Structures are given as structure tokens and as C-alpha cells.
Amino acid sequence: MIRRTSIYTALVSLALVSTQAIAQQIDFEKQVWPILQSNCFDCHGEAIHEGNLRLDAKTLAFRGGITGIGIVSGKPDQSPLYLRLVTAAEGERMPAEREALAEDQIDVIRQWIEQGAKWPDSVGSDATEISRHWAYVSPSRPELPMVSDFQWPLNPLDYFILQKLDSKGISPSSRIDQRRLVRRVYLDLVGYPPTYEQVEHFVNDSSPDAYQKLVEGLLASPQYGVRWARPWLDLARYADSNGYQADQYRNVWPFRDWVINALNNDMPFDQFTIEQIAGDLLDEPTQSQQIATGFHRLTTLNVEGGTDPELSRLNQVIDRVNTTATVWLGSTIECSQCHNHKYDPFSQKEYYELLAYFNNTPIEVSGKSSAFNFYGPTINVNRSLKERRKYIAAEEKKQSVQKDLEKVTAQFDEGYGQWLQEMKTQSTESQEWHILRATNAVSTNGATLKILEDHSVLSTGENPDKDVYEIEFTSDLPEITGFKLEALTHDELPGKGPGRFTAERPNFVLQEFTLHHGGNVLKLSDALADFSQTNFEVSKAIDGDESTAWAIAPQFSKPHSAEFLIQEAIESDSPITLKARLVMNYGGSRVIGRVRLSAMTGQRKSNAPSKRILDLAAKLERNAKEEQELHNAFLKLQPEYVQAQKAVTDAEKALLALQAPTALVMSEMEKPRETYLLIRGEYKNNGDRVLASTPSILHAQLEEDSEQRDRLELARWLVSPENPLVARVTVNRWWAEFFGKGMVVTEEDFGSQGDLPTHPELLDWLAVEFMEQGWSMKHIHRLIVNSATYQQNSKARPDLQELDPTNRWLARMPRMRMSAEGIRDTMLQISGLLELQMGGEPIYPPQPAGIWRHVGRNAPKYNTSQQTDRYRRGVYVIWRRSAPYPAFTNFDAPDRTSCVVSRSRTNTPLQALTLLNDPMYWEMTQALGQHLHQRQRDGAVSLREMVSYAFMRTVSRKPSEREVDILSNLYIETVAQLSDRPADLMELVGQKDKSASAELGAWYYLANVLLNLDETITRN
């Protein structure tokens, strides 16, 4: 407000100077009214009253819109009616998006106000209240309407649908057949199709309540929560990483499991809301209630080097406000972040009043200067009693081996002094180092390897993500007993190196270092490095395992070296060639920038201490830390100690594996932050201070004088039965999940720019029913799937082509392609691989290499899940925001960086390629093919029967004769062809079954066809 006033003041003084015309008495009806009529009423008239303002009614024009007063008699410079005509502020000047009024017209308005703003009662409307936009009026339960056919409705929903159809002269469609019905309701309630046997069971159940029983069973299935968590997790922008450049892993899955549990328990939606918005503020919150607050910890966060933590925090809070308004109010309050909402009655001040509720949680960025990390309140998540028992047992085990270790250590107290004396006199004299001459150096991925004068090899030019160096050296030494690999610095390297990662972190990761001589790989042992990064010990560079490595963070920008012994000395009279191979496939160009190799002559005892230890031993005085290091070096030479030590490490590891996972939670700061309106929405551009409050157009705050202006109050306000929006918005989203689109098609916008509901009475009836039946989601879902509307078939009808081409009146069920996760779950079920294990850490099903290759530190690694984990349901798949799972992205899954109310549903060639070729889907294709092949061999049934079975297993219904023909032909032709092409066949089916492999190949092709049918991925 400060800003506006100052601009206004400036403008007013200008206006006063420029309009020195002698004031005449203004006639409202003749002079002012026509101006208002032709310029203002389109947006502020009887039909539309944007900003809650009507200028065609005297009382309302004086009262003004959401920003307050409209006209102050005698004071144009205090009357927005005038001020908004002359302001220069962007987006504020009226008429909006049109030319400004002519100067003389503006003068008329100004003078009229100056002269007392006399408005005869006879002019304009006598309205004294603005009719509220439908969505801001609380719903009340409408009567069931009269319908043409009382036989058709199965429950109240159907009356509203039929009444609309009656009014349009349309008849509903017939009931769908049992097989398609059972598939439909499985897909809608649990998210995957029934098995062949489940279909048969249902169609053979002739009891009158067979369908109701089926529905109850599905509603009670734990897989119901898994299916229905998906849309909620889209709203919650649930993902397992930060987003932005430092897109690291976050442990947030306890929240996902909380959602699934809450849905399975049919937690009342008001409680579901309160726990997520403010579970931490409840009296003595349970662990579960705290985990629920993870909802708002799921915002993206930029912790890239050099960010402004406070700005990052503000962005999170803004996201929390916008997401809350979208999810619970179906309102796009976001628009009022920078200015008063253009269309809906939310002022900018109200935006920041709402923001104040969320402004009191601690900052979630740690670090100083320019290096930051994700941070913030967490809690430990308890596990089951069984797991806790295991934990206690592991703890006891650890204590006992710890005691053993202490005993063993004490045994060697005497030996230490003696050893120390030895060390003081020992030297490394016999060992000598000789730099080897590099003769040829090749990078396999296109870097230029330059051999420098000092025989080191510099990697320049192209900086590939990963690399393997192959470098040849010659030596004319008569005997070699060991090698030293140096990683050196150089001015050309980022941050001088020694790695080629970034200038801030010039690290390298050496996964494997091997030396080859005369066709043999030398056996390297006893690795010693001047420095190794935690968990990246140098021995891991010679362990033959490329998943482990040597690295040197944070000791950047200085040279490092590693020494190795060889088991048998190399003896030669003539010069020899040695080939070194350095595997550095960690990614992110974490390769050594400059390499040098030296050979050792002379002896080092294989358990000889490093130079560092000898130096320490030689020192006259050692500090406690050095003494400790020396003592440890000594102990490590004792086998009993090493064994006891290993027992302790193992016990610690076991304990760690059983450790309770953590969950991200919200917590309120003791002293709340002060919240200010941000002028133009600009960071640090503070306007007036505001206090937490809810938008005035909606229902009142619970207790006007409450001291507690906190999230808990907000949460209770959101789910107050007075709230006109929350129940409508929620049931509308569910409606869209079942029927393809909401009754309000703009599910995310119930404001004046949103669509009107197709069935306003039904929407209100459902909203009231929802609230009165204890906010039960399952109750609403039960009503929907038990309705006659839902059980119609989905065939297109010629009459509807004209009467209702977009199927708004639901004279038939719409067909809908399933969600990305739904498709994967469905394929897993059909192929027989589906694994229904619930909960826990995210899974990593197969994806092509190179999907996770984005800039940024400590990028998580994609370690493909093995065994059953890879066949678990889509909701458990790891969600990395910078590169989500590609098979999901191709089917319109969002990146979960922001709240998504409804996904688009596209139909693209990339989808075809995914289902045809994605190795993950091919694995399912093969599983289905193998199953069919096995079944064919087990039972003596005809091909046509086999094909029918395969078809029913896939889409639940029986195939037509023609469909059986088509598939049988494919089978017969393929068997014939593959039998003639043994090499192709071998490639296709491998060595699995030599005798009948052409049949197996043919089943693969049939499975590939079946899993690609439109019907397979569509909810009919």
C-alpha cells in the first residue's frame, strides 16, 4: 500500500496542475454514468464483477471492491475510482488492457467526486450486495430431481445424471458386460487388472450382490491406497530429490507410506488435511502425525553453490501457499502474489496474510558463504516391533564385540613400546623410485592426452563425462618391485586439478587401476596413498570391483600419490613395455587430469608402515592425535586386533542397516517471523507488515480473536464445514479420476475464470454427502462405482456424436488411457511379475544408461533394483526431479517440481516405442511369453484356446473369432519363419529351450502384440 499511495500522491499533484479548468457542476446521469457504462460495466457490472466490484449500483460503487473504499465524496485523491484511471503502475490502470480514458473524461470523474459525488438514487441498480460467485457460496444438499425412468438409477448420483440427460433428450447407455466391468473397477480402485482367475470367479458368481462384494473387497485391499496415493502425490509434488542443480536424494518416502496408509484406513479428509498442514502443532503429536507434515517439506529447494538461502526459503514458502490454495481451495491465489487478483476476489494483502501462516518454520538450507546443503527438521521413524527387536539384538551384539576389541587392544599394550623403538630405527632406504617414460597415451572417450616433458600425461581438450586411459610406459630397470601412481596438478586443469571435475571440486574417482606386462595383468597389492577420501580408500582402486574407487575430496588442488607392491618382482635385462589402464567411469568428468607412473626398486615389507608412520615415530613429541594414529598403525599389524576390529565394524554396519529411517517434518519456530507484503512480489521489497489471516471472501476464521494464528488454525479453517470450496474441489478431482474430467473441467480453478460445473446440483450433493458422512473418501468412491452411470458401457453412439461430442452429460462411460504408473502396474500384473510388497525406500527398475547425467555435486547413482524390487508398483519408483523415470515421462508423468492437479493425456509415437521396446517392458513381454509357452506345453489345448486364454489374461474379455484368427495367424506364421531363421531365433530366445524355441519366439511376439493393444492400456 505504501507504494500505491506515493505514486498516487505524485499523480494527484500532477493532475491538479494540469487541470486548471474552471469547475462546472457535473451532471451525474448525463456526464458520469455514460462514461462508466461504456468503459467499466463489462467487468464491473451486473453480470461480471471482477475484484468484487460493481460500478452500476450506487451502494456497491461507493463501497468498492476487494481493495476497500471505492469513492470518497469530495476526495478524488482518496477514491480508487479516480486513482485507478490515472495511475502509471503496471497492471493497475483502468480500464484494464485498454487505452486510458480521454483526459476530459477523467476530469469529469475527478470533478464529480470533488463536488461531492452526487449519485441520484434513480440511476443504476439498487443492489446492495454483490451476488457471490457460485463456488464461494456453501453448498447445500439439493433434492433428488424427477427423472423419466425410476428403474435406471441405482443410487442418488444417477438421478442427477439422468435428469440432465432427460433435459437434453438423451438416453443413457446400456450396462457394460461383466468382464469389462470387473476390469474397469479393478483398474479404478486398485490400479491393475484382475487375473484371469479373478475374472472367471466374478463372472461365475451369480449372487445378486456379486458386484457389491467385489467393490467392497477392492475398497478394503491395501492396493487401493497404493492406487489412490498417486494423484495425491502429484498434488503434493512428491519426489525423492531436491530439484535444481544440487538434485540430491532426500529421504521422504515415509510420507509416501503415510499417504498410502491414511487412504487405506479411510482417514477422514478433515483429519487427513489437519495432519498434513499442521500435524506438528497438535497436542503431543504422534510420530505419524509428524510424518504427515512432510507434505509441505516436499517443495523443491535450490542449494546450488552461491544461492541466497533466504530467497530459497521464501520460494519454498510461496510454493506452500500456492499449493495449499490449489489443493484445498481450487483457487489460483498465486496471481495475487504481485498484485491484487485480476479476476478473483483475493487482494495482494490477503496473499501475504495467508503466507504468514507458513512463514514460521526454520530455514532449510545449511552452510555458509557459498556452499549449501538441504537441511531442516527430521524425525526418526520407528519400525515394527520385530524390526525393533532386531535392532536391540544388533545393539547388544555391537556392545559385546566392542568389549572384545577393548580386551584385545589391552593385550598389545606392552608390544607397542617395543614396536615404536623399531620404527624409530627403520628406514626406507632400500626403496628407490624411478619415473617411467610414457610413450603412448590414449583416452577412449575423446580427451587429448598430452605427454609432458616430465613424463607425466596431461588430459586436455574434450572433457568427457567418463573416461578410460590406456598409457604405455617403458622401463629399462633390471628389477621392479612396486609402482607409484601420481595424480598431479596443472594450471590447465580446473582448480589446478588433479581431477577434471569442477574448479571448486577438482576431484577424480579412480575405479580401477591395472598394469599389464607381456600380456599379463600384474597383481598389485598393499596399496598406500598419501590421502584417501572417506569410503574411497585407495585399495578400492585395485580390488577388481568397478563399483568402488579411490578419490581425494576434499584435498583438492594438490598432488596425490598411491603406491602399490607387486607380488613377483619383474626382472628383465632388456627394456620392457608396461601398459597402465585407468578406469574412471564414475561420471561428471571425475577423471585424473595429470598422471605419472614411477617404478620402485628395492624392498618394502608388505606390512611395512608408510612414510607417514615412520615420520611420526621419529618425532620427539607427538600430540594426542598423532599418538593415536601411531598406536592404531601398530594395532593394525596384529591379526587378532584386525579380527576383533572387523567384528566391530560388521556389527556397526548391521546396526546401521537396521537404523530407523528419517522423515522430513515441519516444525514451528519459537519466535515467529514478521511477514511483510512484498511489493510487486519482489524479494526484499517489503511493504506493510501483515498478520496471518484467511481471505475475507471465504468463510470467517474460526475464532476471530484467537491468539493462535498458526498453521493449525489454518488447517482447521480449510476443513471447516463452512468452507464452500474444499469438499467440492476434492470430490470433483475424484470425479475426474473416474470420468476423465471433473464436473468443473478446470479442476484447479473454481474461480470466475474457471468453467461452470456441468452438474452443479450433483457436485453440491456429493460435497455435502462427503462432509456429512465423516469426510470419507471410500464412501464417495463406493457411491460412484456402484452407480448406474459408472456401469454404463463406453461405446460411441451415433446420436451422441451430435448431441454430446465431448461426453459432458455422461450418456456413456468415457474410455481413458491409464496413468504412466497404471500402465506399468498393469503390464506387471498381466505378465505375472507384479510384486505387491508395500512401503519403504524407493525402487530402481531398469532404465537406459545415461538418463541420470546432470551437472551437480554428489549426484545419486542409479543402482538398478534386482529381484522382486524391480517388479513393485509404480508409486515406489524413485522420482528424481531433474530426470524422472523415462517410461513414465513418455506417458505424461510430471517431473513433480510443482503441484499438478491433472496430468495431460497424450497419444504419441514415443509411447508406442516405449511399450514396444523399452527393455523394462520387454522383460515383461518375455515373462508373459514364457508363461504362455509353458501353459501350452503343460496342457493339451488347441492353439485357438491358447490364444483366447492369452487374450483374456490381457484384457479380461473374450476375443471375437476374428481376433483369435488374427493372433493365431501371427503365431503360425512366426513359428514357421523363426524355424527357418535359427540364428535370429537364438538371438531372440537365447538358449532357453532348444526343442521348442520357435514356439517360444512366437509367444514373445504375441505377448508383444497383446501388451501394446490400445485396450490393454485403456480403462474401458
Place this chain on the structure above:
Amino acid sequence: MTKDLNLELTRRELFRTGGMGLGASALMSLLGNDVGATEPSFDNPLRARHSDYPARAKSVIYIHMIGAPSQLDLYVDKPKLREMTGELCPEELFNSQQFAFIRSRPKMYGSQFKFRQFGESGQTFSELIPEIGALADDIAVIETMHGEQINHSPAQLFMQTGFGRFGRPSMGSWVTYGLGSENENLPSFVVMVTGSVGGAGNSMWGSGFLPTIYQGVEFRASGDPVLFLSNPRGVKKADRRKIVDTINQLNREQLLDLGDPEIATRIGQYEMAYKMQSSVPDLMDTSGETEDTHALYGSKPNATGFANNCLLARRLVERGVRFVQLFDQGWDHHSNIEKSIQNKAKSVDQPIAALLKDLKQRGLLDDTLVICGSEFGRTPMVQGALSSAGRDHHKDCFSIWMAGGGVRGGVRVGESDDLGFSITKDPVSVHDFHATVLHLLGMDHTALTYKYQGRQFRLTDVAGEPVQQILS
């Protein structure tokens, strides 16, 4: 545009209902014997569409240097700054803005490279990019770009989507949404990356709230060029044909039974997927290019890397692909900039110049807008010691350039102060830049809108004016 807006509403409704179909006419032809017909009809979201006014460019090749190169070492010569090298940065300058990494008052650091004038226009370019410099008369440099974000990923998002946080569509998505596609066998918005993906991740070519059909499709350097393009082991081309035929035969049975146009669309998409299995490898196969062409780009037949991506970009626009986005990572020179930028510049100078020359000699440059930019620029102050000098992020004054597609070559837009720190004349915002690109494509940036959450969203948010000086 009014007419189009009504059409948008229809299309929007179609997206909501899942109806991204071919529409009644195509449905009829499919129900007849004309199998596999994919003529785009009125509601095909990717049909080629007319622009608001005559378009100067039909396609765009947009090269984004991830990490942000130093404009002071490539495009903008500041002799005064060079003289001041080693002097402490003026106090008021240091206090005037927030830096990403510099924390204490730094020294000034002029370019260590020589600049000279090129062409009739006499534009200056540094010795690091002589080949691009030689095309000075085709290139318009905007010297006075300014952004709002000082960190990579928000700045990348801002540059690509006009908004510094997630959730908005990228420029390529907007353009494809506005103009559709001219090639049915290739995606209309193609992305190629050298090095790692920028910090903002795949959102840089995401479709935000636009239907996902408008998101960029990455052509990858290793593995399948388009994900899942190649058949599983042992499935041969003829087998794939037979499988796709069988799928479509069965889908046609369903179509006849249920009459859902979505099934007709899916039949068309399986045909297109099959065609892509040859059209994409054909496109990626550069072995048919002449030796001269490879010599021009510095590319190698069927190799990977930036030079090859430039050549592929030409092959893509040649085939009517609307928007080609190239990312080249490795320009974030916080230290040792002298060596690093030299190496990087060397790796892109020849290929980019070759791309312009090649487009020109094939008569494609007139219709193709080539853009070369980054998420921000770099400071005239040094980061770190002078001996290992680097430059920090700088959003208040940086350069991008454009050529072809209606751009007036040889033009320099704007002026900056002697240190290259602040703009002194003709600032160009990121929204202005976006408005200019849309203008060249024949679109009014205020009319290219999509209604979401009750608001008509634009690529240019609520700002932006086309930069008139560079329009030819």
C-alpha cells in the same frame, strides 16, 4: 488470433478429455480402407499452423552454452577494463549487487585475449572465435541482455521458460504449441546435449503446464538416439512390421466396435513409431554427408560431440523440424578461465560458423533463426587469484547473438559501461529476447497464450517487447 483462441478452447477441452485424436474426418478414413493415414486434421495438436503475421523464420536452432561463457572474452571488448586489471574493484560497484561466489572486494580483470573488427559492419569479436567473427555481417549481437537470477538452474529456467522456478513451458514448447510441426516422422522439438545436462535438468525442455506432447524429445549421443527406438534383441525389422500390423489390425477391430477416435490416433502413432525407427537413424546417419561438409564442421561420420550436433541441427531443420535446442556444457569458468575458455571456444567456433555457412549455402538461413546464448554472463572482476583467474556469474549485462531468419546481420544492440558491468543504453530483458524470437516466427508474444489456473499465460509473462533494431 481470436479465431485461434476459440480453437484453443476446443483443443484444451480435447486435452482434458484425453481426446488428442485425429478427429472425425481421419476416423472415417481409417474406418474405410485407408489404413495408417495420418494427415493432420483440425484437432491434431501438432498440425502446422499459420502465424499471426508473415513469419521471417520457420525453424529455430538455439544453442545454449550451459555454465555461461564470459562475454568479456568472446564478444565485448573493454580496453579500459584491461587497463584496470589488478586494480581493486570500485567499492560502490562491489556493493551494488550480490555475487554468487565472490565474497570480498575483488580485483578487476580485463580480457587476456585480443579483439579485432570483422566484416563491413566492423563488429568486434575476440581471437577465440575467429570463424564466428568472420560471419560478423550475418550476426546481430545483443550486448545488453539482463536477467534476474544469479544461480545456474534458476537462470537456466528463466532463460528457457521466462520464469526462474519450475513449472512453466520452455521456449521450444511454446513455439511448437504455436506453430505445430512440418514433419510427421520426426518430433517437432528436438534436444541434443553435449556434456552433462544443465542443473535445471530436463525441465529446460519441459512443457510445463502445456500438454506434454509439446515437450522436447532428446536425441541422445549414446545408446538409442531416441529412447526405446531400437527393437529388442532378435526382433528384426520385418518382424517389427508384422507385430505393428497385428497390433493395428486388432486395434482396428476395437475401433469398429467402440468408435473411440483415440484408437484411430493410436493406430496412427504406431505407424509413426515404425516410421521413426527408420527416419531417426536416417537422420542421425551422417555418413552420406560429403567430406567437404565434415571438414567444414569438423565433424566425423556418425561420431558424437558438439560438431556433429551442429551438423545434425542442420539436417533436422532441413527436414522441417521446428525447434532444435543444443546444449553445450562446460562454460562455468570460476577459475583458470584463460585456458578453459580457450579450449571451449576452440571446440565450438568452427562448428557454429560451419552451421551458419552451411545453412546459408543451402538457402536455409533465411528461414532458420540461429541463436547462441547462455543463462547469464560473467563478471569483469576476478574470482580467485589473478594467477588462476576466473570470473563469477553476472546477470546484469551479458551478450547473446542471433543470425538468419529475419535478423539484420552486423548489428550491435545496446551499450555498456567501460567495465562491461552495467548497461548504459538499450537494455534487453529475457522477456524482450523471447518476444523477439516469437516475433521472428510470426507470432505476437502477447497473443500466444495458454489458459491455465484461470490465467492466460505467456512465454513473456507480463512484459517483453521485440528488439526492433535487429529485425531486418
